[in-house]
Amino acid sequence: MNRAIAPLKWLRESWLHNRTFAIWAAAILTVLVRLGAGFAFKT
Amino acid sequence: MERNTYTLDGSSAATITEPLYAFTVAAFFYVFGPFTTSAAVSLIIFQSLLCGLNTWVLFILTERIYGTLEARVCSLLFALYPASIFLAVARIGPSSLTALLLCLILLLTLILFEHARTGWAILAGSLTGLLLLTGSHPLSLIGIIPLWLLWVDKNRRLRMFLVSLIFVASAIFVMMPWAVRNSLMLGRPTMSKTGLGSMLWKGNNPVATGYTQVRPPDGGLGRGDDVYLQMATSWIGDNPKDFALLTMKRILYFWTVIPPASSRLELLNGLFFMVVTALGVFGAFSPGERAEGVWLLLLFAAIFPIVFYVTVISNYRYRFYIEPVMLVLASRGIPRLWQRVSPPAVSFLSPWFCRSR
Numbered sequence: 198m199n200r201a202i203a204p205l206k207w208l209r210e211s212w213l214h215n216r217t218f219a220i221w222a223a224a225i226l227t228v229l230v231r232l233g234a235g236f237a238f239k240t
Numbered sequence: 241m242e243r244n245t246y247t248l249d250g251s252s253a254a255t256i257t258e259p260l261y262a263f264t265v266a267a268f269f270y271v272f273g274p275f276t277t278s279a280a281v282s283l284i285i286f287q288s289l290l291c292g293l294n295t296w297v298l299f300i301l302t303e304r305i306y307g308t309l310e311a312r313v314c315s316l317l318f319a320l321y322p323a324s325i326f327l328a329v330a331r332i333g334p335s336s337l338t339a340l341l342l343c344l345i346l347l348l349t350l351i352l353f354e355h356a357r358t359g360w361a362i363l364a365g366s367l368t369g370l371l372l373l374t375g376s377h378p379l380s381l382i383g384i385i386p387l388w389l390l391w392v393d394k395n396r397r398l399r400m401f402l403v404s405l406i407f408v409a410s411a412i413f414v415m416m417p418w419a420v421r422n423s424l425m426l427g428r429p430t431m432s433k434t435g436l437g438s439m440l441w442k443g444n445n446p447v448a449t450g451y452t453q454v455r456p457p458d459g460g461l462g463r464g465d466d467v468y469l470q471m472a473t474s475w476i477g478d479n480p481k482d483f484a485l486l487t488m489k490r491i492l493y494f495w496t497v498i499p500p501a502s503s504r505l506e507l508l509n510g511l512f513f514m515v516v517t518a519l520g521v522f523g524a525f526s527p528g529e530r531a532e533g534v535w536l537l538l539l540f541a542a543i544f545p546i547v548f549y550v551t552v553i554s555n556y557r558y559r560f561y562i563e564p565v566m567l568v569l570a571s572r573g574i575p576r577l578w579q580r581v582s583p584p585a586v587s588f589l590s591p592w593f594c595r596s597r
Contacts, residue, residue, distance in 0.1 A: 212312065220299050223315030227295040230319055231288035238573035 250322055253288065257434050259418055260374040261334035273284050287387050288338040293393040294564070295319055297343040302568050304350050305533035307562065314571035322512055323563055334374045335493065335560045341371040342378060343564055346540070350533050353392065356399050363407035369408070369414025371515050375432050379562055380543045382408055392532045423539070428466075436551070437469030443552030446471045450489040451554055494545050494553050509556065513563065520566040523573030537565045 211218045264300035280289065295315045303311035318324060327335040348364035368381055386404030393400050415431060422430035443450065476483045493499065495517060497510030524534055541562055548558060 202596045208487040216308070219312050220296055220315065223299060223312070223319050224292045226316070228288045229293040231291055231325055231328045232285065234325050235284050235288070238330070 258334070259374055259375055260370060261337060266331065266336070283332050284329050285367070287332075287336040290329050291318075292326060294336070294343055297340065297347055298564060298568065300348070301343055301347045301533075302571050305531050305537070305568065306433070306572050310568075311569040313574055314568050316565065317561055317574075319565045319569065320534070321516075321563070323509055323560060326509070327557060327560060333557060338375040338378075339560060339564050340372060341367055341374060342381075342561060342585040343523050345371060345381065345385075345535060346565075349388070349536060352403060353389060353532065356380070356393075356396065356403045358403070358406055361403040362410045362590060364537040365407040365410025366414050368411040372415055372431070373413065373418055375561075376431070377547060377558060378540075378544055379431075380547070382411055383545055384536075384539050388536045392535065402498050423567070435465060437465035437472065440469035440472035441475075442554075443490070443550070444476050444483055446475070448486055449499075450486050451493055451500075451552065490549050490551075490553050491545075494548055494559060497554075498553055498556060513536075513566075516563070516570045517568045519573035519577065520569030521573070523571065523576055524569045526573065528574045533578070534569070537569055538556075541565055541569075 212222060214221075264286075268279045268286070269275070270284050271280055295318050298318050299311045299315040304312040324336070324339070327333065345364055345367050348360060348367065350365055352360045364385070368385075371381070372379060387398075389400040389404050405570075419431050421428075422433070431581060442448070454572060496514060497507060524530070524538060544561060553559070
């Protein structure tokens, strides 16, 4: 159980305390979500 | 030009479309071939990357206005915001670029307020010129930004007046080549595009509903724009009550759902926007110190839609200018609401939340 939660904890901590990580994570997520939606819905 | 897109009957360039994104699409067509799948995929990737850049800009903009927590919330909201996803991947259009340019201009305006230097004014003005060459709807920015600068900094009014002049002059300078071209084409002074007269007529005529698109007899090519302007103003003069009623309807449509909402997705999109707007209003007017930047966003949200209140709101992409602004305001509303409804959840985040302004 702890093994499964550890990456999530790391993700949360990094997002909360590391500014560079928070910006890059959001920017990459933005692009991936759009590309994913584009391919999923075959736009 | 080859397929008579952006032309006047296929013979010469028209003035009904802003040029910047048309030229961007033309560049992709030149490289990947006109209307090919590879050109479409490349444009979708390009628009997605513009959104990625905008996430970055929104993060910094929100951080300057509110603080670190709100910046994180806003960037995540934008990453998952349905209207932005739809306009980036389901439509080849300027929306992603206009949103990026608008957020950059708002960020540069905040920097200009802190460091009233000529260079920042020229940069903000030039980007405003580029934005108006991409989408002319936020033309009101040319007035909003100087108004805000003069309003918030009462101690340096002369300095703010000078940087405002430089800002406006830079925007006009960037638009000038296209304005000269349009004016020569039409034989009368014209800025980035024509169409305000026909938009006013589409929104204000005997069969207008506030959202209907009545196609003008000339196909809306911009030649008879002043005629439509006269027709619309005379109709408004003769029917002031109908105009007032239509304006009230358009205000409602702008901030909710544009009828006829034909799909569940449209209704869902309207619902998302209303929730974000409610959170934005809650964030902007919740008790506590209000940063000057909040007033800039509120001023934009109050003035920008007026052009749609008096003409016609027929498509959601016209509203997309306001949505990143609402996300910034909502990024304050969400933690504030969370603070009210769930004290345990806030105590979990509190050491870090306290650091944000």
